[in-house]
Amino acid sequence: MNCQICGKKTASIKKVTKSFGRGHSLVVIEDIPVVSCSSCHESYITADTAREIDRIRKNRVTAGKAKRVLVASFKESAA
Numbered sequence: 001m002n003c004q005i006c007g008k009k010t011a012s013i014k015k016v017t018k019s020f021g022r023g024h025s026l027v028v029i030e031d032i033p034v035v036s037c038s039s040c041h042e043s044y045i046t047a048d049t050a051r052e053i054d055r056i057r058k059n060r061v062t063a064g065k066a067k068r069v070l071v072a073s074f075k076e077s078a079a
Ligand SMILES: [Zn+2]
Pocket: 003, 004, 005, 006, 007, 008, 011, 037, 038, 039, 040, 041, 042
């Protein structure tokens, strides 16, 4: 895929697990698609991914529910 930073076709998606917040607001999100480029060595998430992370954090009523939603939607978009 094309890199959004340098424009070369050397970018690929890596799935990572990240934690956001702390204490009672802590939420761990698995399989976040991070774009990693082998030309400019930048790693970043797309605007769509950032929006999805925000949505998941706001809807973390139960961690399990949020996790299932996240995994399902990101597998869909990566296909
Ligand atoms: Zn690049």
